[in-house]
Amino acid sequence: MRLTTKGRFAVTAMVDLATRGGTAPVTLAGISERQDISLSYLEQLFGKLRRHNIVESVRGPGGGYYLARPGSQITIADIISAVDEPMDATNCEGKGDCKDGKPCSTHALWYGLNEVLQAYLSSVTLQQLVDKHMQEQEKAGTTVMNVGKRSAKPAHAAA
Numbered sequence: 001m002r003l004t005t006k007g008r009f010a011v012t013a014m015v016d017l018a019t020r021g022g023t024a025p026v027t028l029a030g031i032s033e034r035q036d037i038s039l040s041y042l043e044q045l046f047g048k049l050r051r052h053n054i055v056e057s058v059r060g061p062g063g064g065y066y067l068a069r070p071g072s073q074i075t076i077a078d079i080i081s082a083v084d085e086p087m088d089a090t091n092c093e094g095k096g097d098c099k100d101g102k103p104c105s106t107h108a109l110w111y112g113l114n115e116v117l118q119a120y121l122s123s124v125t126l127q128q129l130v131d132k133h134m135q136e137q138e139k140a141g142t143t144v145m146n147v148g149k150r151s152a153k154p155a156h157a158a159a
Contacts, residue, residue, distance in 0.1 A: 007085035009037050010045050011129070014079050017055065018071045018130045025057070025064030045083050052082035071127035077118060079126070087121070089113045 016031045028046060032039040046065055049055045056068045067074065080087060089110040091098050096111075098104035 007080040010083040015129050021066045027064040048083045074126040075122050076124045077121035
């Protein structure tokens with residue numbers, strides 16, 4: 001099983017967005033610069049996140065993205081799934097036809113790992129990651145604007 005760059009970058013960008021969002025939309029250019037992720041790649045990821053109602057966008061000057069719902073209601077599994085990241089350790093996509101149409105000798109092991117991984121990523125919310133990130137930044141003496149616990153939508157977008 002592998003979690004590819006797509007899933008990792010989506011989660012990283014969402015933590016950045018949740019950490020800095022809340023009072024105004026966050027630009028992808030800003031996320032790109034802070035996280036060293038190409039702008040065109042972020043545009044692709046955020047298009048998928050928007051289609052899955054995880055983020056919303058504001059067009060025009062002062063535009064950008066914000067969370068479509070509070071970070072406490074967005075799981076890491078939601079984010080990874082939205083960007084089409086497969087979470088499958090089996091070679092058969094969980095179908096059980098790994099070897100000559102039947103489960104291979106280790107199918108149960110890899111299928112079980114899938115279930116544990118899915119359960120874990122479904123149990124961790126974006127807000128939990130933001131809170132952990134903020135704690136680490138405070139310990140390091142670095143300040144990051146955090147408004148992640150506020151309403152998902154900026155005040156001007158909530159109307």
